[in-house]
Amino acid sequence: MIRTVVLLVALLAPGLVRAAEPYPSKPIEFVTQSSIGGGGDVMARQIIEATKDLIPQPMVVVNKPGAGGRNLENYVKDKKPDGHTLVVTTATSILWYYTGALTFSVNRDLEPIIRLQVEPNLVAVKGDSKWKTMEDLVADAKAGKVTFGGGPIGGPEHLFFHKLARDKGFKLNYVAYGGGGEAGTSLLGGNIDATFLQASESLDHVRSGGIRYLAVASARRVADIPELKDIPTLREQGIDFVFEHWRGIHAPAGVPAEVVEYLHARFKQGTERESWKKWLADTAQLGGYLNPSDFKAFTLEQDRLIEQVTTDAGLNKKKR
Amino acid sequence: MDLFGAVVDGILRSLTPAGLLAVFVGVAWGIVAGALPGITASIGMALVLPFTFGADPDVALMLLAGVYVGAEYGGSIPAILIRAPGEPSNAPASLDGYAMHVRGETGRALGFSLVPGTIASVIGAVAMVTLLVPLSRLALAFGPPEFFALAIFGLSAVVGLSRRNLAKGIASAAFGLTLAMVGVDDLSGEDRFTFGIEGLVEGIQTVPVVIGMLAVSEVFAEIDRAHEPQASISTKVRTALPTLVEYVRCLPSTLLGTAIGIVVGVMPGAGATVASFLAYTESRRISKDGARYGEGVPDAVAAPEAANNAVVPTSMVPLLAFGIPGSTSAAIMMGALIMHGVRPGPQLLTGRPEIIYALFGGLLTASIAMYLLGRLFIRPWIYIVNVPKAYMITSILVLVVVGILGLELGVFEVYMVLVAGVVGFLMQRYGYNVVAAVLGLVLGPLVEQNLRRALVMSRGSADIFVERPIALALLLLAAASIAYPLIVDRVKRRRSP
Numbered sequence: 001m002i003r004t005v006v007l008l009v010a011l012l013a014p015g016l017v018r019a020a021e022p023y024p025s026k027p028i029e030f031v032t033q034s035s036i037g038g039g040g041d042v043m044a045r046q047i048i049e050a051t052k053d054l055i056p057q058p059m060v061v062v063n064k065p066g067a068g069g070r071n072l073e074n075y076v077k078d079k080k081p082d083g084h085t086l087v088v089t090t091a092t093s094i095l096w097y098y099t100g101a102l103t104f105s106v107n108r109d110l111e112p113i114i115r116l117q118v119e120p121n122l123v124a125v126k127g128d129s130k131w132k133t134m135e136d137l138v139a140d141a142k143a144g145k146v147t148f149g150g151g152p153i154g155g156p157e158h159l160f161f162h163k164l165a166r167d168k169g170f171k172l173n174y175v176a177y178g179g180g181g182e183a184g185t186s187l188l189g190g191n192i193d194a195t196f197l198q199a200s201e202s203l204d205h206v207r208s209g210g211i212r213y214l215a216v217a218s219a220r221r222v223a224d225i226p227e228l229k230d231i232p233t234l235r236e237q238g239i240d241f242v243f244e245h246w247r248g249i250h251a252p253a254g255v256p257a258e259v260v261e262y263l264h265a266r267f268k269q270g271t272e273r274e275s276w277k278k279w280l281a282d283t284a285q286l287g288g289y290l291n292p293s294d295f296k297a298f299t300l301e302q303d304r305l306i307e308q309v310t311t312d313a314g315l316n317k318k319k320r
Numbered sequence: 321m322d323l324f325g326a327v328v329d330g331i332l333r334s335l336t337p338a339g340l341l342a343v344f345v346g347v348a349w350g351i352v353a354g355a356l357p358g359i360t361a362s363i364g365m366a367l368v369l370p371f372t373f374g375a376d377p378d379v380a381l382m383l384l385a386g387v388y389v390g391a392e393y394g395g396s397i398p399a400i401l402i403r404a405p406g407e408p409s410n411a412p413a414s415l416d417g418y419a420m421h422v423r424g425e426t427g428r429a430l431g432f433s434l435v436p437g438t439i440a441s442v443i444g445a446v447a448m449v450t451l452l453v454p455l456s457r458l459a460l461a462f463g464p465p466e467f468f469a470l471a472i473f474g475l476s477a478v479v480g481l482s483r484r485n486l487a488k489g490i491a492s493a494a495f496g497l498t499l500a501m502v503g504v505d506d507l508s509g510e511d512r513f514t515f516g517i518e519g520l521v522e523g524i525q526t527v528p529v530v531i532g533m534l535a536v537s538e539v540f541a542e543i544d545r546a547h548e549p550q551a552s553i554s555t556k557v558r559t560a561l562p563t564l565v566e567y568v569r570c571l572p573s574t575l576l577g578t579a580i581g582i583v584v585g586v587m588p589g590a591g592a593t594v595a596s597f598l599a600y601t602e603s604r605r606i607s608k609d610g611a612r613y614g615e616g617v618p619d620a621v622a623a624p625e626a627a628n629n630a631v632v633p634t635s636m637v638p639l640l641a642f643g644i645p646g647s648t649s650a651a652i653m654m655g656a657l658i659m660h661g662v663r664p665g666p667q668l669l670t671g672r673p674e675i676i677y678a679l680f681g682g683l684l685t686a687s688i689a690m691y692l693l694g695r696l697f698i699r700p701w702i703y704i705v706n707v708p709k710a711y712m713i714t715s716i717l718v719l720v721v722v723g724i725l726g727l728e729l730g731v732f733e734v735y736m737v738l739v740a741g742v743v744g745f746l747m748q749r750y751g752y753n754v755v756a757a758v759l760g761l762v763l764g765p766l767v768e769q770n771l772r773r774a775l776v777m778s779r780g781s782a783d784i785f786v787e788r789p790i791a792l793a794l795l796l797l798a799a800a801s802i803a804y805p806l807i808v809d810r811v812k813r814r815r816s817p
Contacts, residue, residue, distance in 0.1 A: 035366065035648075035651075036366035036367075036369050036370070036652060036655065037366065037369055037651055037652040037653075037654065037655020037656060037658075037659075038651070038655060041655065042655050042658050042659050045370070045373065045659060046659070049373065061370075063366075066522055068504065068521070070518070070521070099509070100509070101504075101521070144779065147776065147777050152506045152507070152509060153506070153507065153508055153509035154509045173776055173777075173779065174776065175464065175773045175776050175777060176506055176507045176508075176773070177506070177773075178506045178589075178769075182588055182589055182644075184642065184643075184644045185459060185460060185588050185638060185642060185644050185646075186463065186464075188460055188642060189459075189460035189461065189462070189463055190460075190463075191463035191464060191777060192777075200663065201643065201644075203665075204643055204663065204665030204666050204667045205642070205643075205665065205666060207666075207667060208665075208666040208667060210642075210666060278661065279661050282661035282662070282663065283658050283661060283662075283663045284663055
């Protein structure tokens with residue numbers, strides 16, 4: 001009996017000692033679905049750069065692109081929720097759960113740490129087109145005169161135009177591209193008439209007159225960017241759709257609360273630094289700080305919205 | 321600042337110690353990465369990107385430009401030596417280049433890749449900086465109908481590729497087109513022909529199929545002829561390089577390849593592989609040795625190798641002009657710029673043009689660096705290959721497997737390479753055309769997706785291909801290129817009963 005106890009203690013002791021080790025005790029991995037140089041990848045590298053003197057362990061980016069997010073999930077699912085594995089999440093992390101191959105639910109399987117960025121999505125047409133409002137565009141779409149386009153089926157662009165067509169009662173002509181900005185050249189080249197773009201990737205074209213915005217898919221007008229402050233929201237134009245492109249950091253569910261607090265405090269400090277702010281401004285991006293509980297409330301709200309929109313549109317692939 | 325001054329400034333920046341170091345390190349790594357089957361140019365660039373964080377944006381660009389330039393040449397080395405194209409875009413060069421190597425003309429084959437590649441790289445860089453605006457308009461002029469027509473034009477080359485047996489050639493291309501359909505369909509979001517196998521969700525990748533069908537199948541063929549005695553060829557013959565006269569003789573096909581590379585490079589989504597295949601099949605029409613393509617003809621190495629090097633600078637045009645990356649490599653360049661707080665777009669030319677000229681300087685210096693490093697290492701490469709076949713074959717298989725694992729896609733791609741190797745071996749044994757199959761696989765997505773996109777645009781009417789002049793012209797060219805060899809053959813047959 002005594003021997004068993006001794007043996008048990010001996011077996012558990014290293015575990016106890018390790019549990020007492022202060023976090024972080026080894027390098028921290030940021031796992032992203034972006035390939036190197038992609039949006040989530042670059043953001044992760046920037047936040048690492050902004051906080052590397054605040055966190056005493058090396059931080060590295062691990063890229064797991066492809067297979068509609070399944071590669072990332074396979075990598076993350078066996079990791080311990082000890083805060084040494086973090087996941088770079090985006091707006092599509094929720095969307096592809098319903099319309100694509102993802103099996104991770106952001107709200108069920110991940111724990112929020114911080115939201116870092118949010119970017120408005122805008123309905124864009126060519127600068128020399130005749131449409132000035134969503135109403136003009138919808139009227140011509142009803143006459144079959146508008147070709148819409150954007151990323152793959154089930155992505156944000158397709159979801160929005162699909163919903164628009166259903167609500168307004170027209171037949172959707174949608175040219176799907178594989179991503180990588182092909183839809184942007186297609187709009188500039190006049191092969192598609194309207195698409196859905198993020199502000200950072202299209203502002204320059206608005207300044208040069210190549211592209212015009214008809215509406216912003218945010219809850220209210222975006223006052224922080226001069227070119228956007230007069231762009232009306234979709235809601236103002238009678239279309240109920242809010243979908244912003246946010247990015248943030250999550251950890252696998254079960255991560256200790258003190259680790260969340262530790263990381264949140266330091267990442268927040270990083271976002272208050274000049275270098276981070278300058279980088280956002282130089283690349284036409286907006287900050288979008290949310291603390292863990294607000295971030296949780298936000299993703300829950302997003303989840304409800306996307307579940308409803310995808311179900312209404314017949315694009316919800318989740319089996320109940 | 322006038323254009324000339326700006327260009328000189330860009331070149332001078334690439335000649336500073338930091339610039340030169342970045343370019344030479346980039347090119348050297350690019351040649352190695354390119355030469356490893358499985359590590360493509362974009363993976364090679366992605367691997368060095370994190371190291372550019374602390375550097376100035378222009379130095380980061382020069383490093384990446386160096387990697388990209390070096391990789392397009394590096395990929396031709398294993399293509400010629402062991403018939404394993406390091407990049408899919410080196411597949412055409414592996415046909416005649418490897419044939420020359422087998423004949424003992426290894427040095428000549430490598431020379432016909434290096435020198436035309438360097439010439440094309442320089443011309444391409446000059447075209448990028450001087451024709452940025454017209455080339456960017458060309459990128460916009462290519463919509464789905466034009467891409468479809470271009471891909472059909474590329475496919476029409478099958479007829480020329482398979483004169484010996486047209487039916488088997490067409491069957492091979494159709495096989496490649498079918499392989500291209502496997503995986504998630506971007507246009508509907510549905511899985512196709514995946515049979516529930518997770519590894520097939522992303523589709524049948526070009527890299528493992530090209531390496532399997534060309535390199536691994538050759539390994540199996542070597543094993544099959546293991547009992548035949550190995551011809552010994554003197555090192556003197558092996559290391560002989562092409563003479564100046566021979567390079568000049570290849571100039572027309574080099575320039576044709578360069579022109580094709582410049583034009584195709586500009587188009588988002590087409591890329592170096594499409595360009596080099598088009599250059600291979602089109603140069604055949606102007607080459608004196610056109611009838612002997614496949615048997616080891618200098619033109620057949622020079623043209624595609626010029627094309628894939630010319631693609632490098634012009635594939636940056638959509639990125640620099642619109643802020644839209646047209647290829648994976650351009651997307652990595654864009655990532656580097658954004659990481660350094662530079663957002664490429666139409667205002668780059670007016671706001672921060674020095675970035676464009678620094679990139680130009682980097683590309684130009686990288687071309688020279690590629691020539692110097694390539695020239696320096698031609699002989700050592702050849703000595704490496706001069707080992708007995710048994711060791712060679714084993715090393716090739718190891719290299720291929722390690723290279724594929726380097727793609728980080730896991731062991732599934734290794735199985736794919738081996739299966740493709742068996743399929744390629746059997747196809748060649750029974751007279752089918754593996755190159756036509758690879759061509760089908762590369763062009764398949766371009767043909768299918770753009771056909772469907774064009775029909776969405778036109779609400780289902782095929783008139784869109786006739787109404788748009790560029791599409792129509794390309795389709796007529798395709799029809800001519802199908803008809804021409806058939807008519808020539810028939811006329812020849814009638815004359816010689």
